[in-house]
Amino acid sequence: MIVYSENKQQFVDDVRGNIIHEKILLEFKRSLGRTVAENEIASWRNSMQFMESVVNDPEIPADAGVSIEYNIPLTNNRVDFILTGKDHNNVDTAVIVELKQWSKVETTSKDAIVRTALGGGVRETNHPSYQAWSYAALIEDYNETVRLESIALRPCAYLHNLDSAEAINDPCYQEHINKAPVFISKDVKKLNAFLKQFVKHGDTTDIMYRIEHGKIKPSKNLADSLVSMIQGNTEFLMIDDQKLVYETAIDLAVNKAADKKQVLIVEGGPGTGKSVVAINLLVEMTKREKVTQYVSKNQAPRMVYSARLKGSITKGRIDNLFKGSASYTGVESGFFDTLIIDEAHRLIAKNRYNKDSENQVKELIAASKLAVFFIDEAQMVTWSDIGTKAEIHQWAAELGADVQEMQLQSQFRCNGSDGYLAWVDDAVQLRGTANPTLEGTDYEFKVFDDPCALRQAIRDKNLEANKARMVAGYCWDWVSDSRKQANDAAAMDIVIPQYGFEAQWNLANDGSLWIMAGNSVNEVGCIHTCQGLELDYIGVIVGEDLIVRDGEVITDAHKRSNMDASIRGFKKLLKENPDAAKEKADTIIKNTYRTLMTRGQKGCYFFSVDPETNAYFKERAEAVSLARPLIPTEKYAGLQLEVVDVPDEERYVTAIPLLNIKAAAGGFSLDQHLEVCDWVRLPEPFEHKLGYFVAQVVGESMNRRIPNGAWCLFKPDQGGSRNGKIVLVQSSHIQDTETGSSYTVKCYHSEKVSDDRGGWKHSKIVLSPMSSVGAFGDIELVGEQVESFGVVGEFVAVL
Structure with missing residues (x-):
């Protein structure tokens, strides 16, 4: 824009x-x-x-x-x-x-x-x-x-x-x-x-x-670019705050960490480049011969990165680069030069499989000279997540580490749309924002009334680059779990009978590699196999754990599957402190769906099993700002001007006419059509001047200046030279190649010759397109055709 x-x-x-x-x-x-x-x-x-x-x-x-x-x-x-x-x-x-x-x-x-x-x-x-x-x-x-x-x-x-x-x-x-x-x-x-x-x-x-209006190349995918990055190539250009965070971390590692433990906390929402900066740091620190590892509690990113690197570097080197957060219990203090902890909000207090484990935040700081924590507290999605800034500060102080905080704000996911992210926060009522509508956001959000239609839309998008998947809230049991003796591997896990929708959870065949597996588009993922990763399009199925009643978003942890470990501890706390339990569960459920709804770089397709909830999100998606009144689309599609009733004395003072040029029959006269048109009010700084009018331009032949379907402001022909100007013209000899109309908008050129009376006259008029697509030719008027030619108005601006 x-x-x-x-x-x-x-x-x-x-x-x-x-x-x-x-x-x-x-x-x-x-x-x-x-x-x-x-x-x-x-x-x-x-x-x-x-x-x-x-x-x-x-x-x-x-x-x-x-x-x-x-x-x-x-x-x-x-x-x-x-x-x-x-x-x-x-x-x-x-x-x-x-x-x-x-x-x-x-x-x-x-x-x-x-x-x-x-x-x-x-x-x-x-x-x-x-x-x-x-x-x-x-x-x-x-x-x-x-x-x-x-x-x-x-x-x-x-x-x-x-x-x-x-x-x-x-x-x-x-x-x-x-x-x-x-x-x-x-x-x-x-x-x-x-x-x-x-x-x-x-x-x-x-x-x-x-x-x-040029063709936009899709954002690069971090996992796809990993091999090139490990080999030292620049795949992702770091800008603004990303570059600042990157250079600050290197400075701390090279100039500060030898004297005293350092902790760098980097906050950033979805798509702000946390993982991109983390991987770039891993590569650069390793090149500088610093003992460095990339750490993630969530297995999915590590597995995907390892799969992408397979065949390019040895398995031993891969294992030395990427580690789980439970790997640092009992490690010698300061053994690692740098630990880079991605998705740090997912850290837990204690590894239940290791009796010596105390707290993962403490262990990571203790094991390193510099610990870089990439964090988004709004993506804490399980009961055991403890990775908050407060937790990091507490252990840093106890271990004598200096702490610095930074933020990432440059947005690359969701088509760079902060507006969409703010809208999601507002829609799920996590936090109130100034984005109650999706106006001005360059992101495809679509609500489906049928999960089968959503699945087909995701399949269609997946044909483009194998980067579209379905996910759901964990509200259905994993009945096909191959680890259980009495399981039925062919059973369908997610069943929505009223729509004939059936699907399996993704973990049986592809596990953490579901997001990149060839046939996994037919499976449904969950928060545990997509957090920290990205797709082009995400299809989100919302279960009964989040519903809307009378405009209020209500969550219910009891509607989650009993197999969902992310709320393990809810029932215990519910007995001890019901209000605290419900508040924590509410945040986890809303954070989960917020995270799922922001996995797509280009679009999010949405379906809720609850009809009122689906209607709420559809209404929110289609809402428009009261600050921008729109004419009903069935009458004037795409027009964003206020239609007003004005008395005769206010015409051209507070409003100008909107003309349906396509409906004008025979010879055009502004005066004869004023009684059958609507009147519209222009935004500042445009003035309502005599003879000015608004009309729609249809087609691609002028798209370098005027987009197809744009509503434009025209002013009356002033006479004199029109060469090089864009004009709306009418002639019985014109047939616009796109509309078939006797009206057309084109760039004007003319050739003149002397007449018998010592004056001049037009010998030829050429009306030229200005298009970046298609093969639109000039319209030429010669001889007596020139006599039937008339300029209706001169183009002023796209409204």
């Missing part, structure tokens, strides 16, 4: 008119249904004034493109400023500018890390050159259009409030500065020259539109 996209001249006008921040905020509200903090609005106003002074140069074409706040696909990271156009060789180019308002910078000993004033204190953060380069690399990595169409990306950084270049240009950062030069307050001319070096001609091919 691009929050702001205009040509350079319009950008200059918006800055000089002091409305640039208002237009950016308007689009945030329109597209995302939310606002931003006052300090971010102020930063737009401030930074864009500096950028206006840089680009307001006649050598930078007026029709160069300016895009602000471009959201990088599959992440929640945004690029501050992009200038698009063609370079001296007519290569499509996008210059990425990372803007910073820093006034002071300090160097650090960490790669690509600086210190500056952030969030009320002086903190470490990425060097802006590294940040700009990493964003460009991410776009190129994820966007197939950028690669196939050879769109050049040129990153740089601009610190317009920084007067001293000493720290930001320190030689220790030269590797990153070479990739993305950094400019300070005194470097306006240098930045201007940098931009002109790559944007010589205007953006006539809608570069940012092609990038924004």
Whole structure:
């Protein structure tokens, strides 16, 4: 998504008119249904004034493109400023500018890390050159259009409030500065020259539109990339807080851990890159000859990683790299240089198979010089989970270890959608958030009325890459358990008779490798075989342990299978302290479904055995924000403007007409159609002007500027030269190739010749498409066809 996209001249006008921040905020509200903090609005106003002074140069074409706040696909990271156009060789180019308002910078000993004033204190953060380069690399990595169409990306950084270049240009950062030069307050001319070096001609091919609507390559899967990473290749580009956590851990291991025990707690929600950073640390520490192991209580990630590495390195080396959390009882203090504990929230107090075991958190800290705990307390899903920050702090203090806390926020799962994650939290009523709807989220969430239909949808998605699976709450007994003497291996475990749905739990054949096994799409997994791993699509079946009544989410641990070890201890505590038992069980059940619903990178398919619960989630998924009134879709599909009744004297004052061009018969006249149209109110900063109207553009022939089905604002034809403008035209000689209509929206070009009276007339009119797909040809009007031609309106903007 691009929050702001205009040509350079319009950008200059918006800055000089002091409305640039208002237009950016308007689009945030329109597209995302939310606002931003006052300090971010102020930063737009401030930074864009500096950028206006840089680009307001006649050598930078007026029709160069300016895009602000471009959201990088599959992440929640945004690029501050992009200038698009063609370079001296007519290569499509996008210059990425990372803007910073820093006034002071300090160097650090960490790669690509600086210190500056952030969030009320002086903190470490990425060097802006590294940040700009990493964003460009991410776009190129994820966007197939950028690669196939050879769109050049040129990153740089601009610190317009920084007067001293000493720290930001320190030689220790030269590797990153070479990739993305950094400019300070005194470097306006240098930045201007940098931009002109790559944007010589205007953006006539809608570069940012092609990038924004380009084919997105799916996120890489950590397990699939593991072999390459172990061999030392860079598979995952760490950005922002991921890079900071990675460099901090290396610094602690290399410079601090020899003198005193160190503990690093890294918090992060689903898809924030905890496991990616953990594996990168494992590889780097091992390369540095540090005795290091990756630790996970959950067997599934270890088994999947081991299976991926099989054949590339020896089994002994695999076993030395990946360990269970119960492996450290009685280990000599400080034996390991570094222990990297993924999914640390799943640690338990005591290993019941080892009488000497006391507490896994204590044992891990004791056994290492540096213990890195990756944690998400919202994914504690069993009664015995103890991996909280408080628990880690307690044992660190007892063992004399220094503790540092950090957070991961850069989102890669769920298409980079923090909005979806917040919506799940709100929907299951784990915690109230500002995301009661899914508006503005780029994530497929679909509720099914039949589990058989959900299963078929998952099977269909699995054909693409074997990365779609079904999971369920543990509300059905494992009757096919091969470990039991009286079992029936052919029995169906999960039976929903009213729908004719039957399936087996996954553990019988594939165990912890269910998530990657070839035929396991027909089985149903549980929390124990998918936590810490990721798929493209997840199908979630909710049992009777979570239901909704009158809008309230209610949990009942008694509805869990008696075979479910995750709530072992519930009944005992229920007798001792009923309120505490119910509260803990409520959290575990909600955490379980939240975790299941966030295993998919692209989408989540949902079914509940309880009809009222299913209806609740379907209503929540289809809800829209009251801040964005929509016209009923059966009348005007996709329109996001308010339809209003206005008296005659308010027409073109508080509303303009919405015209059904496709229904207009014969010759078009704006006046004759006003009585049969609806009136709509425009959002700020658009004005309701005489002759302006809204109409829908259908088809792909203009998709570089106007998406299929977009509702657009048009203004009356002003006369004069129309060359290069996008116009809505009507002619009895036109038949639009997509709609068959005598109306079409195209880019206008004309040729003129002198007439007998010393004036001029049109000899030919050419209406050209602007499409990135298909083979749409020009529409040419010549001779007497020109006489029947009429411009209905000139395109202003997509609404």
